[in-house]
Structure formats: structure tokens, C-alpha cells
Amino acid sequence: MSPRLSLFSFARSIPYRPRLSSQWLPQPATRATPSKLRAYSNPADQAPSGADRSTRPETKPADHVSEEAAKVADITGTQGPDMEQGTPVEQVVKGDQEAIDKLPKVMQDKLKGKSPTSAPKGSRSYSTMTTSETGSAAFDMGLVGFNSASTVPEIPGVKFGLPSLPLPRDGNLKHRYDTVVDQVTNLLMRHGQKSIAQRNMSLILQHLRTSQIPTINPARPLVPGAPPPSHLPLNPILYLTLAIDSVAPLLRIRNQKGAAGGGVALQIPVPLGIRQRRRTAVEWILNAASKRRNKGSGKGGFAQRVADELVAVVEGKSGVWERRNAVHKLAVASRANVVLPRKR
Amino acid sequence: MPSSVCIRSISHLVRDRAAHTSIASRCLFAAPQSAGFSTSAARYALPSKKKTGTVAAPKRGVKSLNVKKGRKGVQVDTAKRPAQGERRALRKRIVLSNNNALEVPYLTDLEKTSALSKKNQGQVKGLPEEVVDSLRAVEAFKPTQGWSLFRRPATLIRKETVQLAALLKVAEGHVNSTEQAVEGREDGEAVDGAKEVAEVTAEEAVAVAVAEEGPKKTIRRVIVGEKMSGKSSLLLQGLALAFVRGWVVINLPDAQDIVNAHTAYAPLPESEPTQYTQDIYTANLLSQILKANKGFFSNTTPITTQPELGVPLPANTTLEQLVNIGINNPDISWPVFVALWAELTLPGRPPIMLGIDGLSHIMRNSEYFSADVKPIHAHDLTLIRHFIDHLSGKSSLPNGGMVLAAISKSNSPTSAALDFSISVAEARQARSGNLPTWNLYTKVDQRVMDVLKDIEVIKVGGLSKAEARALIEYYAASGMLRAKVDEPFVTEKWSLAGMGNVGELERATVRLRV
Incomplete structure (x- = not known):
């Protein structure tokens, strides 16, 4: 017989074990009653001292002299002391001879004769006073010309003013180098060693800068609008760009497999973008340079050869020109294979 | 009965073949082309041509590693090599002038x-x-x-x-x-x-x-x-x-x-x-x-x-x-x-x-x-x-x-x-x-x-900013640096050069270390 009353008895008992950890008592995290403690930094009027808790006026401590004077002045409608600042002792004891007599000697001396604004007399040759912000410009702690950030900007929301537009092209960290230099550096890079590629690039430009003024072959004209050759060594990046752009092919030949029938590839000329053109030209130049003889020894050999090849390109002596002409010739021959978009 | 002439000729052959070239060409034992006691002829002879195709084919199922690239187009560089010390001389060469650089007027x-x-x-x-x-x-x-x-x-x-x-x-x-x-x-x-x-x-x-x-x-x-x-x-x-x-x-x-x-x-x-x-x-x-x-x-x-x-x-x-x-x-x-x-x-x-x-x-x-x-x-x-x-x-x-x-x-x-x-x-x-x-x-x-x-x-130590400025102005006057030399530029380069390290300053301005 069951000792307990069981209204809902099941055939099988359902185990129900309330977990202790999940028990939660609704307790406030913080107490609602205000703290009796006051930090030093808290304003005094927010947390009244013990005597002020009483509502009876007679239990309250007497006001400070100047506070009292301020209240009186408020009631009488006259000008009282400024409560924002502390009242100087001189002002408090003004006209009260007994109080003056009981003042410390330093204060008595100060009241006698010496005006409070006069500079302190003594052997000290320097001042220990701070200078006011509006004061003498002669006093300078190295902050002349220093605009503090707290000045209100003319355009709201812009702390340092707006930059002048257009932004410089190399303003971005990632685009700080010339486009061509960047591209050639990356094409010079082997095994991901960019630093070595950069050194080689620097050496190439240095060789170009110290090389002779090139003599242009009229049969191999450079890009139209090229500066006179005497300007080139002083501007090696322009020299490099000119050499690359002059031999850059306009097209490439795409071999469409089986399109010509009989297993023959159809040669279709495809126009190239500026970056692609430069890439092709640089690869040709680097190929030609790597086939050159190394004159010296040491690290700078390849850079020297590339620089020599670039000079040869500008002077029209390089074999890269033939290569470019061959591509163009083939492209002209196969121009019938170009499939233009159908006109509607 | 064998002829004595033949024996004599063989003995001659061994001693001095150069005198009997007609016999020597028909001789069977042609391996050492010199007298038995002299090695000089063999030593100075042209090297025999390397035999090709003697290497046995790889066994079936065995992969042979062949990493040679472009075997067809290999060109042997036959040009004259630089003389001894020439490469080093080129590497150690000291060039003290650049004709492309501009004359600095105030120098x-x-x-x-x-x-x-x-x-x-x-x-x-x-x-x-x-x-x-x-x-x-x-x-x-x-x-x-x-x-x-x-x-x-x-x-x-x-x-x-x-x-x-x-x-x-x-x-x-x-x-x-x-x-x-x-x-x-x-x-x-x-x-x-x-x-x-x-x-x-x-x-x-x-x-x-x-x-x-x-x-x-x-x-x-x-x-x-x-x-x-x-x-x-x-x-x-x-x-x-x-x-x-x-x-x-x-x-x-x-x-x-x-x-x-x-x-x-x-x-x-x-x-x-x-x-x-x-x-x-x-x-x-x-x-x-x-x-x-x-x-x-x-x-x-x-x-x-x-x-x-x-x-x-x-x-x-x-x-x-x-x-x-x-x-x-x-x-x-x-x-x-x-x-x-x-x-x-x-x-x-x-x-x-x-x-x-x-x-x-x-x-x-x-x-x-x-x-x-x-x-x-x-x-x-x-x-x-x-x-x-x-x-x-x-x-x-x-x-x-x-x-x-x-x-x-x-x-x-x-x-x-x-x-x-x-x-x-x-x-x-x-x-x-x-x-x-x-x-x-x-x-x-x-x-x-x-x-x-x-x-x-x-x-x-490092250069001061004034010294750095003088140097950068000299670079610009020589035409080696194409930039407006002003206070922000000098300060930027001076800072990039580790507060005026002169070698780094040169690298940052004229060496085109990009």
C-alpha cells in the first residue's frame, strides 16, 4: 500500500530530478538602497553628509561665510560673492579690523601695502607662474604653430581637413610604384622571391640610367609621342616603358582546334589589352635577355643583360622586333578568320 | 714454309707503325696506335666519339626520371670565355662618373x-x-x-x-x-x-x-x-x-x-x-x-x-x-x-x-x-x-x-x-x-x-634633417631624383631611411629601390 497520495499514478514512474544547479532565486544583482559611501570624486551635494539627512533645519550645520553672504545677497537682491570660486581671505576679512589682527603674519603682510597683483620680490630670476593661453607670445614651450586637436574643425566630422583632390596616384600603399615597374617586377620574380625581383628591377633602372644615349633606328620607330632619346637615361622608368610599349604586340593568335577542318587549327587573331600587351613584350624581352651571354659574375648579371636588351630594343637591334612583326603579319594573314558579332 | 718477310713486317709494325701506313690500315690489332713503350700519342689523340644509344632501355614497368628540358634546342655556347680575372674586374670595376647626370651648378x-x-x-x-x-x-x-x-x-x-x-x-x-x-x-x-x-x-x-x-x-x-x-x-x-x-x-x-x-x-x-x-x-x-x-x-x-x-x-x-x-x-x-x-x-x-x-x-x-x-x-x-x-x-x-x-x-x-x-x-x-x-x-x-x-x-650616426636636405637637393640637381624637394618629402625620406641613415637615404631616393 502506498503511503503517499498519488493522484496521477502512471504505470511506469517518470523520474524527475530537479537539478540543483538550475535552481534560480530571483535576487537583485544590486541593492536598490543607495550606498552610504561616497567616493572622494563624487560631488558632495549628491551624497549628503550624515548631518544633512535630517529634515529639521536647526540640525543642519551653518553655512560657510561666503555661502551665507551669497544667500543674504540673494534675498536682498544685491550682488553677492561669486560662488563659483572660493572667496579670498582678504575679501572675507575686509573691514573687520579684529579679524585682520588675528590673521597669520604672512597674510597681514600681504594685506599691508603690497597689492596682490604685484610680482613676487626675491632673488628668483624666473617665474613659477603659468602663462595664460591668451598671454605673452614670448613664452613658448615649443608649442608655437601647434594646433591642438580640440579646435573645432571648419567642416564638421573632418578632424584634419579634407584632402586636396585629385588624390595622388601613389597615395595608396598598394599602388605606390609605377604600373609598368610593378608589372615588370612581378614578371621578373622567380619562385616568389619578390625582394630579389625588386633588387633586379632597381639594378635594371640603374643600368638604364647610366647607359649611353640611345640612337634610334628610323626603321624601327618607337611609339608615337616618344620623347627625344637624350631624355631617356635621365628618366629610366620612361625608358623602360617606352621599350616595352614599342615592341608590345597588338594581337595574339588564338588557335581554334579543329575549326579549319581536317584537324587543322584555325588561327584567329585576338586583340590584347594594354596589360596583356606589355606582359607579352616583357616575356619576349626576358627570354631574349636570358639567352644573352653573361659578361661579369655575381648577382647583377641578369639585370645587366635585361638592361642591355632593353637598350637594344630601343635602338632597334633586338630580335624581339622580328617576333612582333611575325605576329602582326600572321594576324593580318588570318584576319579573315575573325568572327565579328552578328549585326541585327 | 712461311715467308720470313711477313714476320719481319710484323716486327716492324709493332715498333714503328707510322712508317708503314699502308700496312697499318689493314692491320687487325689496331687498338694501341703507338709504340708499346710510349703513351704520348694516345694521350694527345682526339677523344673518341661518345657512343650513343648504348644505354639499355628501361625495364618494363619501371619509370625512368628524365628531367632534361628542351633537348632538341640545346645550343652549346661556343663563344670565347672571358679571360681569367676579367669577370672579377668587371664586378669590382669602379665607375666615378655618369655622363647622363647633370652638372650641379653650385658645386x-x-x-x-x-x-x-x-x-x-x-x-x-x-x-x-x-x-x-x-x-x-x-x-x-x-x-x-x-x-x-x-x-x-x-x-x-x-x-x-x-x-x-x-x-x-x-x-x-x-x-x-x-x-x-x-x-x-x-x-x-x-x-x-x-x-x-x-x-x-x-x-x-x-x-x-x-x-x-x-x-x-x-x-x-x-x-x-x-x-x-x-x-x-x-x-x-x-x-x-x-x-x-x-x-x-x-x-x-x-x-x-x-x-x-x-x-x-x-x-x-x-x-x-x-x-x-x-x-x-x-x-x-x-x-x-x-x-x-x-x-x-x-x-x-x-x-x-x-x-x-x-x-x-x-x-x-x-x-x-x-x-x-x-x-x-x-x-x-x-x-x-x-x-x-x-x-x-x-x-x-x-x-x-x-x-x-x-x-x-x-x-x-x-x-x-x-x-x-x-x-x-x-x-x-x-x-x-x-x-x-x-x-x-x-x-x-x-x-x-x-x-x-x-x-x-x-x-x-x-x-x-x-x-x-x-x-x-x-x-x-x-x-x-x-x-x-x-x-x-x-x-x-x-x-x-x-x-x-x-x-x-x-x-x-644618422644625418640631421638639414644635412639630408642638402644631400637630397644635390641628388635632385644632378637629375637623379625627380621630385619636388620640400619639407614633407625630406622628412618622409629621412624617416624611411631610419632617421637619416645615409646609405638607406640614398637607397630610398636615387637607387630606385622599388
Whole structure:
């Protein structure tokens, strides 16, 4: 017989074990009653001292002299002391001879004769006073010309003013180098060693800068609008760009497999973008340079050869020109294979 | 019955086949094409053609690695190879002018009267042509320096250069107390000189030099500083100032060349402990001295001492002739050097500048071995000992002069004693109370410690912004830098160069290190 009353008895008992950890008592995290403690930094009027808790006026401590004077002045409608600042002792004891007599000697001396604004007399040759912000410009702690950030900007929301537009092209960290230099550096890079590629690039430009003024072959004209050759060594990046752009092919030949029938590839000329053109030209130049003889020894050999090849390109002596002409010739021959978009 | 002729012919064949070519061609045993006892014909014969296709095919199922690329288009380079030493010469070539660079209109040369003036600070000064020739003769220019970018060699007179110039003045005997203040410390030798010589301005110094001569000093300094901070350049500037002032300059361009056992050496007779001379190197050094100090050697002064060289000297031998004897007979180059030194230190001769670059190479054992296969200490080589004696203050220069040694940070074997001595010297000069102490658990090279006991250093730091600006303006004026040189630009480059490290500044501005 069951000792307990069981209204809902099941055939099988359902185990129900309330977990202790999940028990939660609704307790406030913080107490609602205000703290009796006051930090030093808290304003005094927010947390009244013990005597002020009483509502009876007679239990309250007497006001400070100047506070009292301020209240009186408020009631009488006259000008009282400024409560924002502390009242100087001189002002408090003004006209009260007994109080003056009981003042410390330093204060008595100060009241006698010496005006409070006069500079302190003594052997000290320097001042220990701070200078006011509006004061003498002669006093300078190295902050002349220093605009503090707290000045209100003319355009709201812009702390340092707006930059002048257009932004410089190399303003971005990632685009700080010339486009061509960047591209050639990356094409010079082997095994991901960019630093070595950069050194080689620097050496190439240095060789170009110290090389002779090139003599242009009229049969191999450079890009139209090229500066006179005497300007080139002083501007090696322009020299490099000119050499690359002059031999850059306009097209490439795409071999469409089986399109010509009989297993023959159809040669279709495809126009190239500026970056692609430069890439092709640089690869040709680097190929030609790597086939050159190394004159010296040491690290700078390849850079020297590339620089020599670039000079040869500008002077029209390089074999890269033939290569470019061959591509163009083939492209002209196969121009019938170009499939233009159908006109509607 | 067999014919005797046949046997005879066979015996002939064996002995001398060349006489019977018709028989030889039909002969069966053609393998050794020479007489049995001679190997010369076989040795000088053309090599037999390599047989191709004899390598067995790889087994079935076995993968053979073939990494040859483009076997079809391999072209054997048959062009003439560069001659011995040609490649190295190309690598070490020193180019001192760039015809593309623009002439800098405001560039003035260093002059004898104003070279040591303090007013030169922060200016780029050109090196006069004869000084450039001399500097080239003493191999003061280095291939890594950027001389090849500009129209003609010029150099920035920086704070340290002015310090060095003041020291040169002290060495010459005109002590200027104002410049002592620049130096920032009492120079033990210089102070008593300062008492004797009245305070003179830089311009008056020359007049004083003619009128009265103070006591000549021997200044000893080691140039230290960060990598690429211009230590070798400062040494070069020191040499250039010495050339301009008419000193005799003896420079050991690279200490490594003396100790790396690339030149012949021989024990010096009657030396205890044994010292070693390097005859070829010394002869070469003598020729460098002769070439560099043309002005001094051209006035034909007959030698006054009677050196024992082992060769008869003609009467009234001039100094130039003496040096030429040493150049032409390397065996006696060291005695000639000693005789030359004795002549140079006679009273009335010009001050001497002794320079060396790469000091740490000579602060350890050299690569040479003694007769009982023990390493020879670098200080046992006569040339180095001569230099070290003057660097350590053991011997002094009676006519005044300077011993200047530059360390290198990129090519320097570790020399704990040198590093320690430099740090002690720096601490001493900074007048900090606590001098560094030797770590007792490291091996000490006592000879090096003794030599560098009381050495003083010139610390080459970064350029100031004004100096950096002067340099960058020179770059721009030469057309090597295409940018507007203004305050933000200079500040940017100065900061990028690690607060004015001059090598990095050059790299950031003109080397196009992009």
C-alpha cells in the first residue's frame, strides 16, 4: 500500500530530478538602497553628509561665510560673492579690523601695502607662474604653430581637413610604384622571391640610367609621342616603358582546334589589352635577355643583360622586333578568320 | 714454309707503325696506335666519339626520371670565355662618373685653405681631380658606393666629417679650442696643445700654419656605426682631406685581402717571435703609395738614411727611386717599406695618414699557417703589425698624423675583443660611470685587448634633417631624383631611411629601390 497520495499514478514512474544547479532565486544583482559611501570624486551635494539627512533645519550645520553672504545677497537682491570660486581671505576679512589682527603674519603682510597683483620680490630670476593661453607670445614651450586637436574643425566630422583632390596616384600603399615597374617586377620574380625581383628591377633602372644615349633606328620607330632619346637615361622608368610599349604586340593568335577542318587549327587573331600587351613584350624581352651571354659574375648579371636588351630594343637591334612583326603579319594573314558579332 | 718477310713486317709494325701506313690500315690489332713503350700519342689523340644509344632501355614497368628540358634546342655556347680575372674586374670595376647626370651648378671643390673649416658642414663638396686620382690609387672608392650615378665625385660634409677635420687640424698642430668643444671631450694630448696655441678661427688657421707650428699630434680613431651609415665614406673623406692638405697617405684598402692567404708570405729573418712579410702585397702597396702621393714624391729629395737593402743604392737616390726599387724587387719590398717609413718620419716631412678598412679582419688569426702548421695571428704579419703599433699608440708619428680604422658591419668576422673594446670606448666617451665588463665565459684574444685598450671611436650616426636636405637637393640637381624637394618629402625620406641613415637615404631616393 502506498503511503503517499498519488493522484496521477502512471504505470511506469517518470523520474524527475530537479537539478540543483538550475535552481534560480530571483535576487537583485544590486541593492536598490543607495550606498552610504561616497567616493572622494563624487560631488558632495549628491551624497549628503550624515548631518544633512535630517529634515529639521536647526540640525543642519551653518553655512560657510561666503555661502551665507551669497544667500543674504540673494534675498536682498544685491550682488553677492561669486560662488563659483572660493572667496579670498582678504575679501572675507575686509573691514573687520579684529579679524585682520588675528590673521597669520604672512597674510597681514600681504594685506599691508603690497597689492596682490604685484610680482613676487626675491632673488628668483624666473617665474613659477603659468602663462595664460591668451598671454605673452614670448613664452613658448615649443608649442608655437601647434594646433591642438580640440579646435573645432571648419567642416564638421573632418578632424584634419579634407584632402586636396585629385588624390595622388601613389597615395595608396598598394599602388605606390609605377604600373609598368610593378608589372615588370612581378614578371621578373622567380619562385616568389619578390625582394630579389625588386633588387633586379632597381639594378635594371640603374643600368638604364647610366647607359649611353640611345640612337634610334628610323626603321624601327618607337611609339608615337616618344620623347627625344637624350631624355631617356635621365628618366629610366620612361625608358623602360617606352621599350616595352614599342615592341608590345597588338594581337595574339588564338588557335581554334579543329575549326579549319581536317584537324587543322584555325588561327584567329585576338586583340590584347594594354596589360596583356606589355606582359607579352616583357616575356619576349626576358627570354631574349636570358639567352644573352653573361659578361661579369655575381648577382647583377641578369639585370645587366635585361638592361642591355632593353637598350637594344630601343635602338632597334633586338630580335624581339622580328617576333612582333611575325605576329602582326600572321594576324593580318588570318584576319579573315575573325568572327565579328552578328549585326541585327 | 712461311715467308720470313711477313714476320719481319710484323716486327716492324709493332715498333714503328707510322712508317708503314699502308700496312697499318689493314692491320687487325689496331687498338694501341703507338709504340708499346710510349703513351704520348694516345694521350694527345682526339677523344673518341661518345657512343650513343648504348644505354639499355628501361625495364618494363619501371619509370625512368628524365628531367632534361628542351633537348632538341640545346645550343652549346661556343663563344670565347672571358679571360681569367676579367669577370672579377668587371664586378669590382669602379665607375666615378655618369655622363647622363647633370652638372650641379653650385658645386664647389674642397680647397686646401678651407677644407678643414667648420663652415663646410651641411654642404656637398666636390673632390678635386687630383684627389680623385689619388683616392682611386689607394682604392678608397668601393663598388657598392653610389659614385657611378653622378657627374663627378662629390661628398656631403656631415657633422662627423667636421669632427674629423678638427682632428686633422689638431694633428697638424694648430689647435683650436673652439673645435675642441665640437669634439665634446678633452683629448688628453690635445688639451696641452690648446694651452699653447691661442684661439684662432678657422680662416686664420692657415695663416697660423705658416707662421707658427704647434706640437704635432698623433690622432688615433676607430670609425664605428650602423650598417650603411657611411663608415667607409667617412674614411674616404678623411683620406681626401689628408690629400687636400698635402699629407702622405698610406691606406690599406681592405684588411681582408691581407689576412685571407691570397698573397705570398715568408718569415722575416731574425724576428722573434717570427713575423711574416708579404712581399707581393707590400710591393703593390708601395706602388699605390707612389701613385697616390705624386705631389710628395715628385720633389726629388735624396734620401738621408742608409738603408740596408742588400742591393747597392746609387748616390743621391731619391725617395721615388727607393720606392721603385721596392716595387721592382718584391723580395726586398719590406725593407724598402721600412726605409721609406724611416724617411717619412724624419723631421720636416708632412704628416702621415694611415687608414684601414674592415678592422675586424685583422683582430684575429689570419688564414696563414706557420711552419709547424699553427695559425699565424694577424698581428704577426709585418704590415699589420706596423699599422697596429700606430693604432695602439705604441709608436707615434713624429710629424703628426692620424691613424684611422673603419670597421665594417656587413663583412666582419666576429671579434669579441674588438666589439668589447668599442663598447668600452663608447661608454668612456659618453662618460657613463659603469663601463661594460668582459664576460668571463668568452674566450679572450689578449693581444687584441691590449692593442685596443685605450682606443677612441668616432661614432657615425644618422644625418640631421638639414644635412639630408642638402644631400637630397644635390641628388635632385644632378637629375637623379625627380621630385619636388620640400619639407614633407625630406622628412618622409629621412624617416624611411631610419632617421637619416645615409646609405638607406640614398637607397630610398636615387637607387630606385622599388
